[in-house]
Amino acid sequence: MAEFLHMGGYGAYVWAAYTVFVVVLFADALMPLWQRRNTLREIDARLRRESNRKSTP
Amino acid sequence: MNRLVLWFHKIGSPPTFYRIAGALAPWCFGIAIVLGAVALYGGLVLAPRDYQQGDAYRIIFVHVPCAWMGLFAYGFMAINAFIALVWRIKLSEILAMASAPIGAAFTFITLVTGSLWGKPMWGTWWTWDARLTSELVLLFLYLGVIGLYHAIEDARQAARAAAFLALIGVVNLPIVHYSVVWWNTLHQGQTVSLMGQSKISSSMLWPLLTMAFATHVYFFASLLARSRAALLALESGKEWVRGIAQAREAHAHG
Numbered sequence: 001m002a003e004f005l006h007m008g009g010y011g012a013y014v015w016a017a018y019t020v021f022v023v024v025l026f027a028d029a030l031m032p033l034w035q036r037r038n039t040l041r042e043i044d045a046r047l048r049r050e051s052n053r054k055s056t057p
Numbered sequence: 058m059n060r061l062v063l064w065f066h067k068i069g070s071p072p073t074f075y076r077i078a079g080a081l082a083p084w085c086f087g088i089a090i091v092l093g094a095v096a097l098y099g100g101l102v103l104a105p106r107d108y109q110q111g112d113a114y115r116i117i118f119v120h121v122p123c124a125w126m127g128l129f130a131y132g133f134m135a136i137n138a139f140i141a142l143v144w145r146i147k148l149s150e151i152l153a154m155a156s157a158p159i160g161a162a163f164t165f166i167t168l169v170t171g172s173l174w175g176k177p178m179w180g181t182w183w184t185w186d187a188r189l190t191s192e193l194v195l196l197f198l199y200l201g202v203i204g205l206y207h208a209i210e211d212a213r214q215a216a217r218a219a220a221f222l223a224l225i226g227v228v229n230l231p232i233v234h235y236s237v238v239w240w241n242t243l244h245q246g247q248t249v250s251l252m253g254q255s256k257i258s259s260s261m262l263w264p265l266l267t268m269a270f271a272t273h274v275y276f277f278a279s280l281l282a283r284s285r286a287a288l289l290a291l292e293s294g295k296e297w298v299r300g301i302a303q304a305r306e307a308h309a310h311g
Binding site for chain 1: 086097101102106111112113115116119120123158159162165166169170173174176177275278279282283285286287289290293298299301302303305306
């Protein structure tokens with residue numbers, strides 16, 4: 001296991017590269033979820049404002 | 058109208074696309090993760106050590122697929138940008154703009170992992186040679202497209218302006234690809250070739266190709282998810298989007 005992590009002396013470079021790969025793509029995958037939630041919240045708030053305006057004469 | 062155009066109009070209608078994309082995206086994400094895990098295992102554990110570069114060469118299994126994806130995403134963006142400009146199809150605008158951040162992410166990974174590979178092999182993090190410089194230009198083109206898209210208030214006008222910039226940037230694609238042939242660069246020549254013999258053993262080739270496949274599937278997963286989010290924002294006044302928002306609200310409070 002230690003030898004595997006060591007990567008023949010290049011461990012820092014190899015693991016850093018793989019970490020960047022995973023972290024960046026993970027962030028990329030989360031972004032649309034977050035965007036979608038924000039948009040739906042905004043629409044929700046707007047719909048609620050509209051219905052409030054209608055119910056108070 | 059011929060059948061293909063009709064089909065495209067049906068798929069391209071926002072509510073239909075939103076629904077289909079919503080059904081496909083989780084599968085794409087799942088397949089990409091499984092394939093990616095298999096490729097990582099093959100590349101990090103099963104593939105033998107390189108006789109020249111030792112274990113440092115293992116960076117190839119993320120570096121090269123991401124570099125391919127940087128070019129692929131740009132090509133995809135440019136084709137959709139062209140369709141958006143000529144036929145003004147809303148879905149093409151969305152697809153073009155959704156592929157920009159994914160391509161930028163892949164290009165960013167390519168540059169960083171390349172730098173991490175260059176330091177132990179060449180003794181430097183960065184050098185202004187043709188391949189590295191044109192790849193950096195590719196990242197800036199992506200950032201330019203994203204920046205322009207967000208700088209203009211009207212989303213559809215913004216998409217058309219950004220699509221135009223994306224089309225101009227296409228000239229950079231052959232420069233990136235052929236830079237290692239046209240110029241004498243520090244960057245090594247291509248290892249894998251579609252036509253002709255690849256200069257790599259099969260025990261190293263299969264994890265590389267598996268990862269390439271995984272990143273392609275990932276691209277479409279992220280593309281579908283981003284397009285859905287963008288469609289909701291663009292069509293927020295429309296009835297079908299209100300329906301989705303209300304159903305979500307009812308679900309949250311019900």
